[in-house]
Each structure stands twice: as structure tokens, then as C-alpha cells.
Amino acid sequence: MSRNLLASFRSPLASRGEQRSPSPSNLQVQLKCNCGKLCVAVTITSESITGHCHCKQCRRFHVAAFASFCVVPTVDLAEQTSIIRRPGACATAGRVDRLWCACCFSVLGMEVTESGRRCELYLALGTVEDASIPDSLALKWRECFTEWTLQECATWPAALPTMHRARRVTPQRAQMPVSGGCACNGCRFTANVFPGELQHCYCKLCRKLSGAAFQTWTPCLAEGFAWTNQESLILVRTTPHGQRHMCRICSSTLTIVYDSQPDTIWPAAGCFDDETVPLDVSTQLYRVIHICCIWMQSWYTLPDDKLPRLKYAG
Ligand SMILES: [Zn+2]
Ligand SMILES: [Zn+2]
Ligand SMILES: [Zn+2]
Numbered sequence: 001m002s003r004n005l006l007a008s009f010r011s012p013l014a015s016r017g018e019q020r021s022p023s024p025s026n027l028q029v030q031l032k033c034n035c036g037k038l039c040v041a042v043t044i045t046s047e048s049i050t051g052h053c054h055c056k057q058c059r060r061f062h063v064a065a066f067a068s069f070c071v072v073p074t075v076d077l078a079e080q081t082s083i084i085r086r087p088g089a090c091a092t093a094g095r096v097d098r099l100w101c102a103c104c105f106s107v108l109g110m111e112v113t114e115s116g117r118r119c120e121l122y123l124a125l126g127t128v129e130d131a132s133i134p135d136s137l138a139l140k141w142r143e144c145f146t147e148w149t150l151q152e153c154a155t156w157p158a159a160l161p162t163m164h165r166a167r168r169v170t171p172q173r174a175q176m177p178v179s180g181g182c183a184c185n186g187c188r189f190t191a192n193v194f195p196g197e198l199q200h201c202y203c204k205l206c207r208k209l210s211g212a213a214f215q216t217w218t219p220c221l222a223e224g225f226a227w228t229n230q231e232s233l234i235l236v237r238t239t240p241h242g243q244r245h246m247c248r249i250c251s252s253t254l255t256i257v258y259d260s261q262p263d264t265i266w267p268a269a270g271c272f273d274d275e276t277v278p279l280d281v282s283t284q285l286y287r288v289i290h291i292c293c294i295w296m297q298s299w300y301t302l303p304d305d306k307l308p309r310l311k312y313a314g
Contacts, residue, residue: 005293005309013138013298030132031075031123033106034208037082040075042123044137048072050125050299051146054153055091056274061098061183062107062124063252063270064212065157068300069122070141074111083108086250088183092148093122098183100211100251105236107211107251124211130297138298156216156269156277159198159285161305175224176284180271182252186232187245189254191267192224196286198269202300203292203313205238209246209253213300216269216287217256225265 026046032039050070058067077083077099085097088110096110097118109124125141176195181188197218206215227233232249235257245255256266278284290302294311302309 003311005311007306007309009293009309010302010304011142011298011300012296013135013142016135016298027134027137028132029137030129031108031127032129033082033101033104033108033127034205035101035104035106037103038080038101038106038108040077040080042072042075042121042128044070044072049146050141050144051092051148053090053092053122053148055149056152057088057183058090058092058149059152059154059270061088061250061252062126062210062212063182063254063268064210064215065154065270067211068125068145068213069109070125072121072123074118074121084251085111090122091152093120096122098250104208105246105251105253106208109211125297125299126207126211126213128297130295133298135298141299142301154269154272154274154277155279155281156198156272156285159281159287161307162196162286162288163307175220176278178267178272178276179228180254180267180273180276181229182232182247182250182254182271184232184247184250184252186229186249187227187247187252187254188229189225189227189267191220191226191265193218193220193267195284196288198285198287200287200290201292201313202290202296204295206292207295207297209238209244210270212270213297214290215253217266218269219264219266222263222265225267 027044028041052066054066082102084102088098099108107124110122112120175192179190200214202214232247234248238244242258246253289308291310293309
């Protein structure tokens with residue numbers, strides 16, 4: 001079985017032939033967190049709009065290059081006992097409540113309140129069950145994404161693709177100092193990351209813990225990584241072979257630590273402080289691979305960057 005997808009692979013929808021069926025209206029999709037405690041049907045109306053929010057707060061809360069939303073009328077979440085709501089802000093939506101699962105920290109989206117009444121839900125599309133999204137809806141979403149607050153976009157997603165992927169991280173390789181932290185600043189770190197190793201992951205865990213289309217990880221030697229604030233830091237076993245550092249206050253996922261790589265820690269580029277990432281990333285940062293593409297959501301289209309597309313992890 002090949003672990004690679006064709007270099008031309010850009011979307012699971014493309015491999016299914018992109019059958020266009022009648023434009024969907026009032027469909028229900030399923031919002032389901034990683035632990036399954038939170039599961040709710042959400043109605044997508046013909047007026048529902050989709051967008052990628054690049055604002056700083058969304059990037060930091062979702063720990064991703066951008067957040068992907070579908071805006072729907074508020075859903076009754078009263079029976080969902082594992083929901084946490086925390087006030088926040090989004091440059092696109094204004095004052096919002098950010099929502100996540102108290103048990104597994106999956107990100108669910110944000111709610112807008114007007115005159116004391118909840119009115120709109122910005123559904124975090126990374127947490128929507130793939131199987132509940134008909135191809136026709138995925139196709140519609142894919143063609144209609146608006147880019148919101150692009151003026152605040154991160155620089156690192158524009159890093160150049162490179163085929164020269166280093167197989168091992170060693171102290172001799174070039175390193176780049178960055179700092180970063182969670183959305184509430186209860187967890188802060190400094191790291192000397194390997195700038196030639198940005199890896200995009202589309203697995204369900206990365207998607208649901210971020211609510212985004214993908215997360216981006218870059219390795220760092222453990223000796224080059226330090227927590228400068230760990231007031232709300234927790235280390236959670238998220239798979240049989242790895243753990244993630246998370247913030248217990250704001251739900252941000254900050255790193256992956258693999259059991260098989262005790263000397264290495266993988267911070268998420270989505271939590272880097274913008275001011276510590278070079279403005280001109282073209283000579284200093286490189287993107288090397290798309291992994292776990294088999295779990296990529298059908299509404300997302302990969303950039304035509306010619307990078308290797310792995311079905312599974314490394
Ligand atoms: Zn959960
Ligand atoms: Zn935003
Ligand atoms: Zn936090």
C-alpha cells in the first residue's frame with residue numbers, strides 16, 4: 001500500500017469526481033468533539049456563509065494558520081453539559097464567546113451575542129464530522145470561502161515549499177528562536193525551532209483540537225525549548241504514542257511530544273508570536289510536507305505547492 005498520494009492530490013473531493021448535485025439547502029451536519037461527549041446536529045441554511053478568519057485572536061485560539069467557519073443561526077446547546085464558554089474577540093465577528101469541550105478540548109467555534117441574546121454560531125469546520133458533509137455541500141463551501149481579516153494574517157503560512165526535508169534534527173542544523181503561547185497567556189515558551197521543517201497535518205485529532213482545517217508543526221530539540229510561564233499548562237496523552245501540551249484555561253494545544261522522540265518537542269506554528277517570526281519568510285522558513293491527507297476534509301483544497309502528500313503520518 002502506497003503511503004503517498006499523487007503529487008496532484010489537492011482534495012478528497014477531487015478523487016470522488018466532484019459530482020455536482022443540486023445546490024443543498026437546510027442540510028444538517030454533525031458537530032462532534034474528539035471524545036464524543038459533545039455531539040449536536042447543526043442546520044446549514046442556504047444563507048450560511050463560509051470564511052477563513054486570519055485575525056490574530058482566531059489564529060491563537062485555534063492554534064492554526066487560520067480558522068475556518070460556517071456562520072449559522074445559534075444552535076441550542078443547553079443539553080451539551082461538557083461545553084465551556086469563554087469571552088473573547090475576533091476581528092471579524094467582534095465580541096464573541098469561544099466554545100470548546102471541557103473533556104477533550106476540541107474547539108467548537110464561537111457565538112455572537114446581540115442585545116443579550118445569542119444569535120449566530122461560527123461553526124468551527126475542523127470539528128464537523130466528515131461523513132455528515134455531503135459532497136455537494138463541501139463543493140459549495142469550497143467555492144465560497146471568503147478570506148476575513150487578511151491584513152492580520154500570519155507570515156509563516158507563506159513560507160516556501162522545499163523538497164529538501166531533513167530526516168533528523170541535530171544541534172548542528174540551523175535554528176530559529178521564536179516565542180509563543182496559548183490564547184490566554186497562561187502558557188508561554190521560547191523555542192529554537194528548525195525553520196526548514198514546517199509540516200502540515202490534517203489528522204482528525206489536529207483538526208478537532210484546533211477546529212481548523214489543519215495544524216502545522218515544526219520540530220525543536222528539547223534542550224532548545226523552555227516554558228517561561230506554565231501556570232495553566234497540562235500534558236495530556238492524546239494517542240498511544242504521543243502527548244500534547246495544552247492550556248487548561250483556554251484549551252489551546254501548544255505542542256506534540258512523541259514517545260519515540262524523547263529529545264524532540266514539536267511546537268505548533270499557530271501559537272508563535274508574530275513578532276518573533278521573520279517578516280520575510282522566503283529565505284528562512286520552509287514548508288516540507290502535508291501529512292495525514294487521508295483525513296483531510298473534503299471542503300478544503302490543498303495549495304498547488306508540489307510538496308509530498310502523505311496518506312498517513314511520516
Ligand atoms: Zn470532547
Ligand atoms: Zn477571527
Ligand atoms: Zn491559555
